[in-house]
Amino acid sequence: xxxxxxxxxxxxxxxxxxxxxxxxxxxxxxxIYVTNETSGDLSIIDSATLNVVATVxxxxxxxxxxxxxxxxxxxxxxxxxxxxxxGVDESKLPPADKSADGIGVFDVxxxxxxxxxxxxxxxxxxxxxxxxxxxxxxxxxxxGVTVLDLATxxxxxxxxxxxxxxxxxxxxxxxxVLVTSEDDGSVAVIDTATQKAVHTIKVGRRPxxxxxxxxxxxFWVNAENDGTISLVDALKPVVLKTISLGAPGAVxxxxxxLSKDAAKLYVSTGRGKKVFVIDTATKQIEGSVEVGTRPxxxxxxxxxxxxxxxxxxxxxxxxxxLATRTVTRKVTLTGSPWGVITLQx
Numbered sequence: 404x405x406x407x408x409x410x411x412x413x414x415x416x417x418x419x420x421x422x423x424x425x426x427x428x429x430x431x432x433x434x435i436y437v438t439n440e441t442s443g444d445l446s447i448i449d450s451a452t453l454n455v456v457a458t459v460x461x462x463x464x465x466x467x468x469x470x471x472x473x474x475x476x477x478x479x480x481x482x483x484x485x486x487x488x489x490g491v492d493e494s495k496l497p498p499a500d501k502s503a504d505g506i507g508v509f510d511v512x513x514x515x516x517x518x519x520x521x522x523x524x525x526x527x528x529x530x531x532x533x534x535x536x537x538x539x540x541x542x543x544x545x546x547g548v549t550v551l552d553l554a555t556x557x558x559x560x561x562x563x564x565x566x567x568x569x570x571x572x573x574x575x576x577x578x579x580v581l582v583t584s585e586d587d588g589s590v591a592v593i594d595t596a597t598q599k600a601v602h603t604i605k606v607g608r609r610p611x612x613x614x615x616x617x618x619x620x621x622f623w624v625n626a627e628n629d630g631t632i633s634l635v636d637a638l639k640p641v642v643l644k645t646i647s648l649g650a651p652g653a654v655x656x657x658x659x660x661l662s663k664d665a666a667k668l669y670v671s672t673g674r675g676k677k678v679f680v681i682d683t684a685t686k687q688i689e690g691s692v693e694v695g696t697r698p699x700x701x702x703x704x705x706x707x708x709x710x711x712x713x714x715x716x717x718x719x720x721x722x723x724x725l726a727t728r729t730v731t732r733k734v735t736l737t738g739s740p741w742g743v744i745t746l747q748x
Contacts, residue, residue, distance in 0.1 A: 616665055
């Protein structure tokens with residue numbers, strides 16, 4: 404035994420023993436943030452209890468949601484355009500409130516929205532540059548993407564895409580941005596160095612969201628009206644594989660999310676009520692889990708063991724244990740949950 408320890412006073416020795424045996428402090432529970440499109444607010448859920456700890460007003464039609472790289476700020480796409488969609492007679496809808504359009508800036512520490520940045524008409528989805536300095540925003544009304552400088556809060560570029568752009572995703576290396584076009588059935592590949600589209604790839608009817616593979620070249624994209632999911636090479640460009648998830652109309656894939664190791668792809672299916680699991684190596688359907696009414700947005704827990712689905716019509720969030728592929732809990736929310744992210748304090 405160390406002689407210095409042997410010579411210690413009893414109290415000091417007790418303190419040293421206690422400090423050495425004390426377990427390392429656990430990380431605080433992460434939080435789950437869900438945008439609610441029709442109620443115009445943000446549900447904040449504690450992951451340890453799965454209780455809603457706050458419901459915070461945001462503005463009109465909050466949909467797309469992403470956090471800054473440092474986790475201190477959450478950005479939310481807000482829109483004053485009335486809810487339409489396929490089959491809706493837009494001539495009978497109320498006029499759009501363009502004053503409500505913008506990117507809401509939510510301060511995580513203050514737990515409130517602090518300002519709204521203007522960024523074009525009817526923003527729905529967006530993604531951030533890797534350094535968090537720029538936001539690429541899809542603007543359905545203008546068939547383009549607005550590039551917003553967050554430091555100056557000014558639009559620095561407007562990039563034409565196909566009609567009704569929606570999903571936006573930055574590549575892992577930050578060199579390209581993908582933008583889906585619902586009307587054109589295509590994905591635009593934007594070079595972030597030149598801020599121009601270098602390819603437009605036909606992928607199927609009504610593509611909504613994408614998921615880049617770690618190699619920065621291949622990505623997965625859904626075709627909602629075809630009931631399919633496709634693997635695409637962004638740079639060649641060519642569709643490499645298309646997988647049918649079910650009958651078109653019965654299964655309407657919307658959200659796509661890769662597992663932490665990119666070995667699995669999770670696909671929400673709207674009225675299909677399920678999340679499909681695809682093995683990205685074999686490119687085969689591995690299984691599915693029924694999660695609820697019209698699952699939409701998807702998010703993973705920080706450890707990648709739990710999947711969350713935002714279910715619009717039933718106003719709830721499904722909690723899926725990925726090891727057993729079962730729904731372990733449903734959390735009641737407000738009006739039409741749309742987007743979901745997780746954030747570790």
